[in-house]
Amino acid sequence: MAGHAYATQKALSSPTVDLFTAADWDAPSSQDPAHRYLATQVTLSPDARRVAGLGPGGRVCVAPIDGQEVSVCASDVTGCRGMFPTWSPDGKTLAFAGGTKGNLTACNLHEVFLMDTATGATRQLTDIPGARLNNEMRHSIVRGGDPTDHWHRTGDPVWSPDGQWLAFSSAQGIGKVHPDGTGLQMLAQGSNPTWSPDGSMLAYLGPHGHIYVCHADGSHPVEIVPRQGTHLGISDVVWVE
DSSP states (O other): OOEEEEOOTTTSOHHHHHHHEEEEEEOOOSSOTTOEEEEEEEEEOTTSSEEEEEOGGGEEEEEETTSOSOOEEEEEEEBOTTOOOEEOTTSSEEEEEEEOTTBOSTTSSEEEEEEETTTOOEEEOOOOOOSBOOHHHHHHHBOTTOOOOBOOBOEEEEEOTTSSOEEEEETTEEEEEOTTSOOOEEEESOEEEEEOTTSSEEEEEOGGGOEEEEETTSOSOEEEOOOTTOOOOOOOOOOOO
16 A cells, blocks of 8 residues: 655665655754754555655655666656655556746645656646735745746645545645546645545545545535544544544
8 A cells, every 4th residue: 555654774775765865954963063864755656666755856756665776757847845746546647746837946836746657757737726926925936937926735635546536735725636637626625635445535634623524526524523622733634444
């Protein structure tokens, strides 16, 4: 089963670790003022033979766990750090949040992209505008000459178990779309969607950070109320079979 992993050299070969290792944050110490923590964050393929993550230059890359084959990287899109790419159930495609052409720095403007795991070819899947950018913000985060004048914050793509849909978070809420770009539907206000194991329902973080579940078409949303007196700080939602 595909999943997130914080890889170590015991789990991956040295070439693979080197590909995905990046400076995460500075941590000076008296022994080594230049010391830095290194983050190696990857997503395991459905067949557990490959991993995907951000490689050189922030590009999304795929590499075998044993490091014996050449890795494949997206050629023209920068992935957004801190947002894991996700594998299609058949392992042929990755979905990830990538900087749009208008993005200037730090993935302030991003949409969902798809990448062919065999060739590295990419295409933009979503284009969902949010609030309009004021002039000051536009000059700060949009490339000169680009016509983008709205926020684009689409990410958190997750495949349905049958591979027929991708659910995602956006400036307009949670939506879903077919991998070929058809059938776009906006479903609910919230973020971090995840599919039930049978694909019939979605769970997500709704207003005030509370957990909600709804049918896959967005109907019949129900809040999962925590036990009285329980205070939860929730950042992600997963289904337990």
